[in-house]
Amino acid sequence: PADFALWKKSKEGEPSWDSPWGPGRPGWHIECSVMSMKYLGEQLDIHGGGQDLIFPHHENEIAQSEAYTGKKPFAKYWMHTGLVMVRGERMGKSLGNFVTIKELLEKFNAEAVRLFVLSTHYRSPIDFTWERIEQANNSLERLYNTIENIEVALRESDINYAYKLKDLDLDFYRNLISDERKFFEAMNNDFNTPAAISALFELSSHVNNYLRNADKPNGALLSRAFNFFVNIGEIFGLFNKFKVKPEKKEEYGLVEKLIALIVDIRSEARKRKDWETADKIREKLRELGIFLEDTKEKTIWKLKR
Structure with missing residues (x-):
């Protein structure tokens, strides 16, 4: 009586299939195997x-899968995640305390949601609040902001790997x-x-x-820091703004040069105290998503962004 069912008799209104034992459906554990x-x-x-599936679901899944194939182990590694909690209670549809991904993305960028999840270990419960x-x-x-600061500094730095490092450079490198x-x-x-x-x-x-x-600032060191952030972003799904496709790199470099030229023209206008032209350039660039400081x-x- 303690054994779990591989095949269940169907109830009225449930999907069912014919079998030697009459109409029925697979048990819950069989579905996953x-x-x-x-x-x-x-x-x-x-x-x-989820951690709530360790027993009996995953134990049963192992038992039936290994019995069927004759191969062990069914899975080399098991990763059981903590539950999403709301004010000490498990988030669930039946409790009416759940938030959908769609609702989250209506208020926040997907990267913010990813960072929220990454800030808790996968085996620990995660406490959801809007705060x-x-x-x-x-x-x-x-x-x-940090990555943007690096990007700005790199525009004016030479990436010279033969450059002699000063004490401040060495401290940063370490x-x-x-x-x-x-x-x-x-x-x-x-x-x-x-x-x-962290x-x-x-x-x-x-x-x-x-x-x-x-x-x-040393361009080679800044370039290493920039690439580290971007590469980690590839793993975590963060910092997507800084991902430039290889086929677009030459095009992006040309855009940078054009923006730099426009900024230089505006700087000359400011030196002449031609504030009307300077302000007009600033506003036009802002409309294109380019902000000047x-x-x-x-x-x-x-x-x-």
Whole structure:
């Protein structure tokens, strides 16, 4: 009586199929074994699921799959995720406390939602609140601002790998190497994404401190930091603004040169105190998604996200 059912007698109104035992349907556990084997083969590398499915569902799935194929193990690794919680209760349709992805994306960028999820370890429960999504959105803005600051500095830096590093450059280089190592150590430790994200924010702080204090930031170091952020974005689905397709790189470089030329023309107008022309250029660029920031030394431009 404690055994689970492989085939169940159908109830009125349920889908059913004929069998030697009469009309029926597969048991819940059989459904998952069949779907897994159909699309992924008889043995899986990684099988995921919520922690609430460890027993009896996944144990039953293992038992029936290995009995059917004669192969062990059914799955090499099991990754069981924590539940989504709302005020201490499990989020669920039956409780009426659920939020759909569509509703989330109507209010927030998908990258903010991803960062929110990454900020909790996959095996831990994640507490959903709108405030926490807002915090993730603000954190994403901080990281984006850092990458934009690197991008701006790179436009005026020479990427010279033979350049002799000064003390400030060496300090930044050591921090860069340390932050990269912390990131990968975290990911190698059971996908510890909260620690990995923390390493990104440490790098962000080191980058901004370096840019504030360096008279002439080293282009090679900045390029490494920029590429690290972008490559990590490829893994996590973040920083999509900075992903330029290979076939578009030459075209993007031309756009950068044209924007720089327009900014120079505007700077000349400002020197002549031709404020009308300068303001008109600023507004036209803004309409195109290019924002200008005037400082004492120069004008910085950034693309709208």
